[in-house]
Structures are given as C-alpha cells and as structure tokens.
Amino acid sequence: MAGLGIQLNKIFDKRSVTAALYGIGFSFVYTIAPMLVVIGCLFAMYKVLGFDTVGYLERETFSSSILYIFIFSLLTSAPFNSVLSKFQTDRIYEQRYEDIRPCIYVGTITNLTFSSMVAIPFYIYETIVGGVPVYYVFTTYMGFLGLSLTFSTMVYNSILKQYKKISLYFICGMGVSFVLSVIFRFGWGFSITYSMLLSLTIGFLLIASLELANVLQYFPANSRNYKAVLRYYRIYWKLIASNFLYTLGLFIHNFVFWAQPWHMVVRNTYVSNQPYDMASCLAMFTNISASVLFISRVEMHFHERYKDYTEAVIGGKLDSIQKAKKRMFRGLSSQLLSLVHIQFIVSVIIYLVAIVVLPFMGFSGMVMEIYPQLAVGYFISFLMYSELLFLYYFDDLTGAMLNGVIFAGVALIGSIFSAGLPAIWYGAGFTAAAFAAFTFSYLRLRYVEKNLDNHIFCRGTVLKQVASDMPEEDVYNIYRGKTDLKKTKAQ
Numbered sequence: 354m355a356g357l358g359i360q361l362n363k364i365f366d367k368r369s370v371t372a373a374l375y376g377i378g379f380s381f382v383y384t385i386a387p388m389l390v391v392i393g394c395l396f397a398m399y400k401v402l403g404f405d406t407v408g409y410l411e412r413e414t415f416s417s418s419i420l421y422i423f424i425f426s427l428l429t430s431a432p433f434n435s436v437l438s439k440f441q442t443d444r445i446y447e448q449r450y451e452d453i454r455p456c457i458y459v460g461t462i463t464n465l466t467f468s469s470m471v472a473i474p475f476y477i478y479e480t481i482v483g484g485v486p487v488y489y490v491f492t493t494y495m496g497f498l499g500l501s502l503t504f505s506t507m508v509y510n511s512i513l514k515q516y517k518k519i520s521l522y523f524i525c526g527m528g529v530s531f532v533l534s535v536i537f538r539f540g541w542g543f544s545i546t547y548s549m550l551l552s553l554t555i556g557f558l559l560i561a562s563l564e565l566a567n568v569l570q571y572f573p574a575n576s577r578n579y580k581a582v583l584r585y586y587r588i589y590w591k592l593i594a595s596n597f598l599y600t601l602g603l604f605i606h607n608f609v610f611w612a613q614p615w616h617m618v619v620r621n622t623y624v625s626n627q628p629y630d631m632a633s634c635l636a637m638f639t640n641i642s643a644s645v646l647f648i649s650r651v652e653m654h655f656h657e658r659y660k661d662y663t664e665a666v667i668g669g670k671l672d673s674i675q676k677a678k679k680r681m682f683r684g685l686s687s688q689l690l691s692l693v694h695i696q697f698i699v700s701v702i703i704y705l706v707a708i709v710v711l712p713f714m715g716f717s718g719m720v721m722e723i724y725p726q727l728a729v730g731y732f733i734s735f736l737m738y739s740e741l742l743f744l745y746y747f748d749d750l751t752g753a754m755l756n757g758v759i760f761a762g763v764a765l766i767g768s769i770f771s772a773g774l775p776a777i778w779y780g781a782g783f784t785a786a787a788f789a790a791f792t793f794s795y796l797r798l799r800y801v802e803k804n805l806d807n808h809i810f811c812r813g814t815v816l817k818q819v820a821s822d823m824p825e826e827d828v829y830n831i832y833r834g835k836t837d838l839k840k841t842k843a844q
Contacts, residue, residue, distance in 0.1 A: 394527035415546035417623035431600040451574035483620035499557030506564035530556030591750035598757025609768035628719040636727035726780030733787035740794035760790035
C-alpha cells in the first residue's frame with residue numbers, strides 16, 4: 354500500500370480542489386473497485402438472465418456456491434500472501450530480481466495446493482451426499498481455485514504498483530464473464546445458474562492469468578532458488594499466523610451462527626445463516642470507505658515520516674534520529690485520530706441512509722435488527738486493521754500475531770455467547786473482538802514507540818553465525834603449526 358500512498362502524495366501535492374477530488378477517486382478506484390466490478394457483474398447477470406425466475410433449490414445452490422467460493426478463497430490465500438509479499442519486496446530492495454520468479458512459482462503452487470486440500474474433500478462430499486452433478490461441482494471447484502489464484506497474483510502486481518492494470522483486468526474479466534453468460538444461456542441453452550457459474554469461473558481464471566503474465570514479464574530471469582522462499586515460510590511463520598487469524602476473525606462469527614439451530618442447509622452440504630450473513634455484508638459495506646481513507650489520508654502522510662526516520666537511522670546523528678522518531682509517532686497518532694473522526698462521520702451518514710432506504714429494497718425483519726451492532730463492529734475492525742498495518746511497518750510480528758489471536762479468539766467466544774441473546778445483540782461478540790484487538794494494537798504501538806531504539810539497534814549479532822564443527826581453542830600450535838579450522842573436529 355505504500356506505493357499507492359506515494360502516488361497519492363504526487364496528486365495531493367498540487368494542492369487544489371480538483372487534485373483532492375481526483376486523489377480521493379484514485380484511492381477509491383484502486384482499493385475497492387475490483388470488488389465493486391464483480392458485484393456489478395453479478396447484478397447485471399441477475400437482471401439480464403432472469404435469475405428471479407429460477408427455482409428455490411437451484412437458486413440457493415448457486416448463491417451458496419458463490420458465498421463459499423469468496424469466503425474460503427480469502428481464508429486459504431491469506432496465510433501465504435503476506436510472506437510472499439515480504440519476500441518480493443526484500444528481493445526488489447536487494448536488486449536480486451532473479452529470485453522473484455521462484456517466489457511466484459512457489460507461491461502459486463503453495464496456494465493452489467493448500468486450497469485444493471481444503472476444497473477437494475468438501476466437493477467430493479457435495480457430489481456424493483448432496484447429489485450435485487459432477488460437472489457443476491467441478492466448475493465450482495475451478496472457480497474457487499481461480500479466485501484464490503486471483504487474490505494471490507494481486508499481491509505481486511500491487512507491489513509493482515500496477516493498480517490501473519489490476520482494475521483493468523477485473524473489468525476485462527467480468528466483462529467477458531457477462532458476455533459469456535449471455536451466450537451460454539441464450540445461445541447454447543445452459544441453465545441460468547450454470548451459465549452464471551461457468552462464466553464467472555472463466556472470468557476469475559482470466560483475471561488470474563492476466564495478472565500472472567503481467568508480473569512475469571517484469572522478471573524474465575530465474576535463479577531457481579526455491580528453497581529461499583520456503584525458508585521465508587519458516588522464518589516468518591508469525592506473519593502467516595497473523596494474516597490468517599485476522600482473516601479468520603472476519604468470518605468466524607459467521608461460522609458460529611451457521612451452527613445455530615435456525616441455520617439453513619442446502620443439499621445437505623452448504624450451511625449458512627442468511628439473515629446474519631446479509632447483515633454482515635451490509636455492515637461491511639457501511640464501513641468499506643475506511644480502506645480508502647486509510648490510504649488517502651493516513652498512510653500517505655505517515656509513509657513520508659517513516660522514510661525520514663529510516664534515513665536518519667542509516668546516516669543521521671542521534672539528535673536527528675530522536676527528532677524523526679518523535680515526528681513519526683506524532684504523525685501516526687494524529688492521522689489515526691483523524692481516521693476515526695472522518696470514518697465515524699461517513700459511517701453514521703451511510704448507516705442513517707441505509708436505515709431509511711434498505712427497507713424499501715426488501716431488507717427487513719431480523720436483518721435490520723442484526724445490522725446496527727455489526728455496523729459498529731466492522732467500524733472498529735477496519736480501524737484496528739489500520740493499527741495492524743502499522744505493526745507490520747515496525748516489523749512487530751509478535752504483536753501482530755497476538756492481535757490476530759485476540760481478534761479471532763474473542764470473536765469465537767463472544768459470538769457463541771451472543772448467539773443466545775436477542776437478535777439485536779447478535780453482533781456483540783464480533784464488536785467485542787474488534788474493540789479488544791483495537792485496544793491491544795493501540796497499546797502495542799505505544800510499547801513499540803517506547804522500545805523502538807532497542808528494536809532497531811539491538812537486534813542481530815556482531816559476528817556472523819555459521820553451523821559447523823567447533824574449532825580447537827588454539828589458533829596456532831608451535832608443535833603442529835597453524836591449525837586447520839576446516840578439518841578440526843569438535844573435542
């Protein structure tokens with residue numbers, strides 16, 4: 354995201370109303386536009402193909418398939434993307450570009466293997482127990498792999514600041530999906546739901562292929578140093594755990610309500626809870642602007658001060674380092690508070706509009722009872738994620754992992770407890786988890802601020818560490834001459 358912040362700096366440096374509006378639009382398009390393109394494509398298919406005429410069982414099978422594709426592709430790709438991102442940025446900084454291709458290859462294989470390990474048993478179960486046709490299940494499986502690979506390859510392109518191309522690839526992919534869905538339905542006579550599923554699968558695979566081809570063309574050399582990537586998995590396991598636990602925390606409260614007696618089961622396979630899931634979706638969209646605000650206001654200003662501090666550490670005086678450090682953390686605090694204030698205003702406005710408009714769109718009953726509490730929870734969770742990114746900035750992987758443990762753990766326990774409360778409090782468990790993780794991350798950032806000097810200057814070793822036999826205690830022996838350290842065996 355730092356690269357996007359730099360781009361925004363150039364835009365806002367013009368200091369005009371037009372530049373400000375362009376900067377906000379720029380950050381909006383390149384952060385949440387891909388998701389909106391997919392949603393827009395789905396709505397267009399619903400309208401043109403006549404999705405409302407589909408029978409209940411067929412409609413719910415398709416909806417559940419898409420729901421599971423999106424949720425579990427995020428869960429399976431999240432653990433490795435953070436480490437692969439770090440490996441790529443490290444190699445670019447070291448100008449060892451020949452190591453990027455091994456990173457992409459290992460990351461792709463790891464992602465697809467892990468995703469398949471999760472998906473194959475489930476889809477076999479769906480075929481045998483649910484009685485879903487094999488061709489339908491296989492198409493769903495390929496769509497799941499396609500979206501998982503899309504999320505993975507987006508990371509590589511984001512590091513290269515290919516934001517325009519990412520948005521363009523999504524527009525092209527979903528455009529092709531829409532056209533194909535019309536052809537499959539009206540030209541080849543496929544069913545409405547299978548036309549939509551097959552076209553979306555092709556679209557996801559097309560997007561992933563375009564993203565992969567784009568990043569590979571920048572790095573034609575291949576060192577074949579695949580072990581280095583695997584070594585990063587071992588060294589930065591806390592980063593894997595942190596990213597996975599945060600993503601799990603976003604969905605684990607849904608899983609708790611999927612297990613409630615009033616859940617819905619489709620074809621003895623797909624389990625969901627429509628009122629709670631829909632309320633979660635609405636609450637997320639109520640606060641999605643936090644991603645835009647974080648990039649356009651917080652990270653854009655913080656990155657420059659962070660850069661000044663690192664430059665002071667490398668070649669500055671002690672006084673310069675201390676001043677840069679104080680300036681950096683003052684900026685961090687002020688921008689976080691600014692983010693809270695602005696996002697609160699935006700969320701309240703969207704919430705009030707939603708309360709008035711959504712009932713006219715068919716959202717009522719339990720969905721609207723659950724929605725307010727979850728809107729508060731997602732408001733806090735997006736703010737918490739901003740703090741988590743700052744922990745990544747300072748390489749506090751232990752703090753980031755503990756943040757994930759708190760977020761996912763409290764969300765699980767709190768949701769189990771809140772499931773027994775009235776519907777208006779169903780989201781209390783998730784809200785408590787977001788608040789607990791937010792509080793911990795804030796306190797952890799204060800801890801990092803107080804101990805940053807130790808973190809920066811007291812890590813590592815003076816001498817290079819090697820794994821070999823212990824040498825003799827004497828370097829030179831007057832009776833035997835100079836000791837051969839390479840051949841000496843441990844005594």
